[in-house]
Amino acid sequence: QVQLVESGGVSVQSGGSLRLSCAASGLTYTDASMAWFRPSPGKEREGVANLYVRRGRKYYSDSVKGRFTISLDNAKNTLYLQMNSLKPEDTAMYFCAAGPSSLRAPLESREYNYWGQGTQVTVSS
Numbered sequence: 001q002v003q004l005v006e007s008g009g010v011s012v013q014s015g016g017s018l019r020l021s022c023a024a025s026g027l028t029y030t031d032a033s034m035a036w037f038r039p040s041p042g043k044e045r046e047g048v049a050n051l052y053v054r055r056g057r058k059y060y061s062d063s064v065k066g067r068f069t070i071s072l073d074n075a076k077n078t079l080y081l082q083m084n085s086l087k088p089e090d091t092a093m094y095f096c097a098a099g100p101s102s103l104r105a106p107l108e109s110r111e112y113n114y115w116g117q118g119t120q121v122t123v124s125s
Contacts, residue, residue, distance in 0.1 A: 007023070033048055
């Protein structure tokens with residue numbers, strides 16, 4: 001059984017940095033894609049970053065490109081999202097997700113099978 005547990009969400013000032021963690025269990029990393037999502041207007045969840053584990057390929061939404069970095073520590077079974085230069089519009093509940101390696105749309109929530117419960121990030125101006 002796959003379980004994803006996020007942590008690290010706190011309140012920070014605009015311009016600050018934060019690192020979110022997602023502890024994963026029951027997942028076959030070599031055949032998986034992992035991603036971070038957050039709610040956005042017009043979408044239930046907006047994909048902000050994706051990692052194809054086998055190929056190491058990463059995708060980012062335009063809204064976070066250059067500011068956020070997704071990474072995976074295989075030894076710790078933990079996915080990370082390093083968030084720099086945070087803006088008030090980054091305020092959201094952030095969700096970790098896992099899905100198969102063969103995704104047609106790596107930043108679309110419908111592609112993912114497993115979800116964590118979310119961790120809240122609040123950025124104040």
